[in-house]
Amino acid sequence: MTTPKMEVLEVALLSKDEEEYLIKLDPDTNEVKALHTRKDKTERVFKKGKRSSLFAAMELARQVYNKQLDSGWKSVWINFSKAAEDLYEEEIGKKGGKKKKSPPTKVVKAEPPPPPPPPTLKELLKETPAGLAAISMKELKVAHKQYRKLSEKSS
Amino acid sequence: MTEKVKVEETKAETLVPVLIKEYVDLPWMAILEDSIKHNDRTLLVGHCGIGKTSAIEQFAARENREVRRVNLNGQTTVSDLVGQWIAKDGETVWIDGIIPDSMKKGQYLILDEIDFATPEILAVIHGPLEDNGFMVLAEKDGEVVRPARGHRIFGTANTIGADIEDRGLYQGTNVMNEAFLDRCSTVVKIPWPAQEDEANILLKRVPGLPLSTAVLIVRIANEVREAFEKKEVFTTFSTRKCLQLADKSIRYGSLMEGARVCILNKLGDEDQKIVAGIIQRWSGEKV
Numbered sequence: 001m002t003t004p005k006m007e008v009l010e011v012a013l014l015s016k017d018e019e020e021y022l023i024k025l026d027p028d029t030n031e032v033k034a035l036h037t038r039k040d041k042t043e044r045v046f047k048k049g050k051r052s053s054l055f056a057a058m059e060l061a062r063q064v065y066n067k068q069l070d071s072g073w074k075s076v077w078i079n080f081s082k083a084a085e086d087l088y089e090e091e092i093g094k095k096g097g098k099k100k101k102s103p104p105t106k107v108v109k110a111e112p113p114p115p116p117p118p119p120t121l122k123e124l125l126k127e128t129p130a131g132l133a134a135i136s137m138k139e140l141k142v143a144h145k146q147y148r149k150l151s152e153k154s155s
Numbered sequence: 156m157t158e159k160v161k162v163e164e165t166k167a168e169t170l171v172p173v174l175i176k177e178y179v180d181l182p183w184m185a186i187l188e189d190s191i192k193h194n195d196r197t198l199l200v201g202h203c204g205i206g207k208t209s210a211i212e213q214f215a216a217r218e219n220r221e222v223r224r225v226n227l228n229g230q231t232t233v234s235d236l237v238g239q240w241i242a243k244d245g246e247t248v249w250i251d252g253i254i255p256d257s258m259k260k261g262q263y264l265i266l267d268e269i270d271f272a273t274p275e276i277l278a279v280i281h282g283p284l285e286d287n288g289f290m291v292l293a294e295k296d297g298e299v300v301r302p303a304r305g306h307r308i309f310g311t312a313n314t315i316g317a318d319i320e321d322r323g324l325y326q327g328t329n330v331m332n333e334a335f336l337d338r339c340s341t342v343v344k345i346p347w348p349a350q351e352d353e354a355n356i357l358l359k360r361v362p363g364l365p366l367s368t369a370v371l372i373v374r375i376a377n378e379v380r381e382a383f384e385k386k387e388v389f390t391t392f393s394t395r396k397c398l399q400l401a402d403k404s405i406r407y408g409s410l411m412e413g414a415r416v417c418i419l420n421k422l423g424d425e426d427q428k429i430v431a432g433i434i435q436r437w438s439g440e441k442v
Binding site: 119130134136137139 | 354368407436437
């Protein structure tokens with residue numbers, strides 16, 4: 001069974017005077033093309049790029065769009081999010097699953113990263129004087145407090 | 156306190172040293188263990204506080220052997236070692252000195268700081284140091300004392316006596332004569348412990364000591380030792396000093412304060428400045 005070919009997506013249109021600049025993305029080849037349409041309606045590929053992944057291609061399309069804005073072009077419409085959604089649905093379709101809308105983004109509170117493991121004896125032997133002093137002074141204060149507690153208890 | 160007083164005050168069973176479970180065996184101790192096994196006459200040479208005597212004591216503790224120690228620091232007389240006649244209850248009685256007494260009882264005998272001993276003292280030791288050595292108590296009645304099973308004899312010294320630089324550090328030591336050295340069948344020159352080994356010694360012997368502080372102390376000790384080798388200071392930094400500093404640092408909560416009482420106050424002005432500078436650089440604490 002052959003995999004159905006995905007449609008080329010139009011992701012953004014820009015304009016300057018009577019000229020137009022259309023950015024397209026081919027999800028099958030991860031190719032980004034920009035068509036520059038002049039007054040005389042001639043169309044030519046103005047920019048072209050290919051990326052190894054679809055997301056990298058999407059990023060390239062976005063970069064092209066931003067560069068045009070910097071060069072004095074105005075945005076007529078953009079469709080990056082719609083394009084991303086279409087791609088998602090296409091992907092689901094390819095795999096034979098039920099087409100559905102992209103799930104709402106779930107906000108997950110990031111857990112604090114686990115504390116780094118304490119340095120080993122070998123690592124400490126290679127530590128600089130300042131680095132070693134910083135670690136030691138903290139730990140020595142804690143050891144001293146524990147010593148004081150124990151001495152108070154025993155007395 | 157002299158050895159004789161010590162013996163009178165101490166019960167025989169306490170002459171077996173206390174076994175330190177946390178004791179860390181270092182590579183050179185394998186030679187000592189082997190020399191004990193083969194009844195070698197062993198001389199341990201190394202800086203003070205490096206663990207010469209404690210190593211012998213720990214091997215004795217493991218074998219449940221009694222240990223006698225005598226310091227040959229110049230105050231010791233021939234009669235302390237050999238024995239003497241004393242007046243007791245209106246009679247004169249012979250009291251064995253530490254050498255024949257330990258030989259008869261099969262004890263380990265440690266002759267500490269043998270590099271301080273005078274030639275007359277060393278001459279007394281020659282007999283027992285021979286292979287199957289015995290001792291003739293000429294002052295008594297010519298009694299021949301042979302070592303009981305288990306008796307071992309050790310010497311410890313800071314320097315072999317020939318190194319002028321070392322003798323500067325250990326003033327009062329004598330160059331050992333060839334006749335004495337010839338009788339020592341094993342001479343172990345003890346190196347400073349490797350940094351990892353020394354840190355492990357501190358961690359095992361000083362409860363509650365943080366690993367980082369143990370490493371810090373070892374690195375300070377090594378830098379002072381390097382300065383000593385380069386003749387920048389006239390002091391060195393023994394494992395014993397490391398243990399004292401580790402203990403004081405925990406008690407005072409400050410490495411510099413600990414060092415002040417157990418290291419710096421023992422030094423002359425010049426050495427004090429240099430060693431304090433090394434400690435300051437490593438600990439980040441001001442002098």
